[in-house]
Amino acid sequence: MFSQNKIFVANMENVPDMVDYIAKIVESFAPRVVFETILASEEILVNIVSYAYPNGDGQLAIAWEDDVDHHKFKLKFEDAGIPFNPLRYKEHNVSSSLEEMKIGGLGILIICKLSNEIQYTYVDGKNRLIITKEY
Numbered sequence: 001m002f003s004q005n006k007i008f009v010a011n012m013e014n015v016p017d018m019v020d021y022i023a024k025i026v027e028s029f030a031p032r033v034v035f036e037t038i039l040a041s042e043e044i045l046v047n048i049v050s051y052a053y054p055n056g057d058g059q060l061a062i063a064w065e066d067d068v069d070h071h072k073f074k075l076k077f078e079d080a081g082i083p084f085n086p087l088r089y090k091e092h093n094v095s096s097s098l099e100e101m102k103i104g105g106l107g108i109l110i111i112c113k114l115s116n117e118i119q120y121t122y123v124d125g126k127n128r129l130i131i132t133k134e135y
Contacts, residue, residue, distance in 0.1 A: 002063035002076055010049045010060035010079060018045050018062060022075065025064050026133075033135045037075070040114040040131060043107040044077050052081020052127065072116065072134040079127050085120045086111070086129065 006021055008014050022041045026034050048060055061078040086108045112118060117132035 002065045002074070005061055005063040007059050007061045009057050010053055010081070011057045012046075012049050015042070015045050015049060018060070021062060022064075025075075026073070029135045033133060036114040037133050040111045040133075041075060041077075043111050044129060044131070047084075047086070047107060048077065048079050048081065048127075051084065052079045054082070072132055074130050074132050077127075077129045077131075080125055081127060083122045084127060085122070087118060087120050 004025065008018050008021075019038060019042050023034070023038055026037045029037075045060070052058060052060075058079060058081050061076075063076045063078075065074045065076070067073060111131065114133075115131040116134045119128075119130040119132075121128045
């Protein structure tokens with residue numbers, strides 16, 4: 001069951017506050033888990049605030065669930081912005097040179113590499129992205 005649901009205005013000015021909120025949630029875990037969670041979360045947050053609400057600020061909810069028995073936690077990011085399934089774009093050809101690479105998609109690759117599992121659904125007019133991190 002997700003807890004600590006917090007709602008933010010989804011704009012770039014609030015990204016540091018959102019990252020701080022997540023950092024406080026995971027601060028007791030191993031430094032590697034903290035670093036990877038914060039990096040993946042920041043990528044997710046920047047994507048949401050940059051693209052979900054092109055006509056103005058919307059809301060972004062962050063919740064978390066700790067599964068102590070299985071040594072993993074989940075972070076849920078939910079917004080009512082433009083539907084966007086990042087899992088459709090997780091493949092990126094990183095063997096190309098920088099000049100040949102397509103713009104975009106590297107943030108999604110980072111999120112996939114730093115998370116143990118990613119789920120996306122679009123339910124009741126909301127994007128719901130859940131990342132799972134083992135600790």
